[in-house]
Each structure stands twice: as C-alpha cells, then as structure tokens.
Amino acid sequence: MTKTLADQIxxxxxxxxxxxxGYPACRPYAEAIANGEAEINQCPPGGLEGVRRIAAITGRAVIPINPVNGFERPRPVxxxxxxxxxxxxxxxxxxxVDAIVGASKQMHTIIPSLCTGCDLCVAPCPVDCIVMYPVTDDLTGWDAWTQEQADAARERHDLRTARLQRExxxxxxxxxxxxxxKMREVTAEATNTPEQLAExxxxxxxxxxxxxxxxxxxxKE
Incomplete structure (x- = not known):
C-alpha cells in the first residue's frame, strides 16, 4: 500500500x-502540513531534527521551531x-496515551515508561499535584526520544481513540x-379522554x- 504524504509526515x-x-493530535498536524495549511516547525518535541525530517519529505526549507508553539527541551515525565x-x-x-492509572477517589500514578511528556495532565489537576521532571539531561528533541518510543505512543493513542469512540x-x-x-410504554398507555390522548x-x-x-x-461522528 502506497503511503500518502500525510502518512509519511x-x-x-x-x-x-x-x-x-496547534492541532488535537499528531495525525491532524501531519494532514495540515500535507495540505499546505501548517508550517513544518510547529512541533517542539521533535525539535530541529524533527523539522529536518519533515523538510526532507516535503521539500520545504528547514526553519527554526516557532516559539509560539514552544521550545525544544529535554523530555520530561x-x-x-x-x-x-x-x-x-x-x-x-x-x-x-493512557499513561496514568487509578480509580475515582483513589490515588493516581504515572507509568514513567509510557509518559510522553505532553504536559496535558497538568492543567486539569484541581489541586496542582502534578509536576513535570526532565529525565534526559541535556538531550532534547529526537535525541531525547526514540522511534520505538514514538511507535509505541502512537499505538497507545490510536487504541485509546478507538476505545473512546466505542464507548x-x-x-x-x-x-x-x-x-x-419509553416510547413503546407511552404508546401502550390506555387513553380514553382527549386530554389523555394529547398528553x-x-x-x-x-x-x-x-x-x-x-x-x-x-x-456526524
């Protein structure tokens, strides 16, 4: 099967x-780049190396990460x-990516090996009990992340998306x-007066x- 440009990105x-x-997940961003609707420098986790990889596929020039989207940094957990x-x-x-386990009114725990460092869990926490710790020293972008980790995160994200849709x-x-x-129950009700029929x-x-x-x-879904 031939991969589309969005697939390759x-x-x-x-x-x-x-x-x-600026997009809800990696796939929509890839599609936006392929359609000419987004620049190739909007992914801080990929860093400058990520820009180079996308540039090689799209033929666009390598440009610095857009600071509006963030900055390349060591990967946090x-x-x-x-x-x-x-x-x-x-x-x-x-x-x-389903990297957090726990139940309602019970303590939750991060599974470090599954955490992508996305930061998305921090803002919703009403008691500010989540912090992000850098775990890759001075390594940033793709130097702080492997293709195997990316593939695993992608699979977990896709499985989660499918599960939520099914639910x-x-x-x-x-x-x-x-x-x-309920409609059958209403239809089966005995109605004799005009008022009952109207109800x-x-x-x-x-x-x-x-x-x-x-x-x-x-x-629509």
Missing amino acids: EDVLPQTQCTKC AFIDENLCIGCTLCIQACP REENDARLAAKAVA KERKRAIIAAAIERARQKAA
Missing part, C-alpha cells in the same frame, strides 16, 4: 500527542504527589434503546425528537 512525528502544534492527589480522574481523561457509540445505543422502550402525543413527540437527535449525532 506522521511517521516522522514524535507522537507525543501534546497538541503544542509527569509525577503525581500522592499526598495531594484527590482521585478526581481528570488527569486520566487528559492523558492521550460513545455504546452509550448512544443505550440511550436510544431506552428512548424506544400521550406530547410525550411521543419528545421521545421521537430525542431519538432523532441521537441519530444525527451518531451520523
């Missing part, structure tokens, strides 16, 4: 999924202070089934509208 991105490029963690799960929801679809299906059951029709219209909204939502 995505292959040389570090897959930290940090959104510093998140750490959670267990004495402050309240188990709110907001960091788990924010992590793009949304399952939840929508449950809500739709509940609405259908039944009102309920049926509300439920039908809810089902249609769920259908339209599922069609």
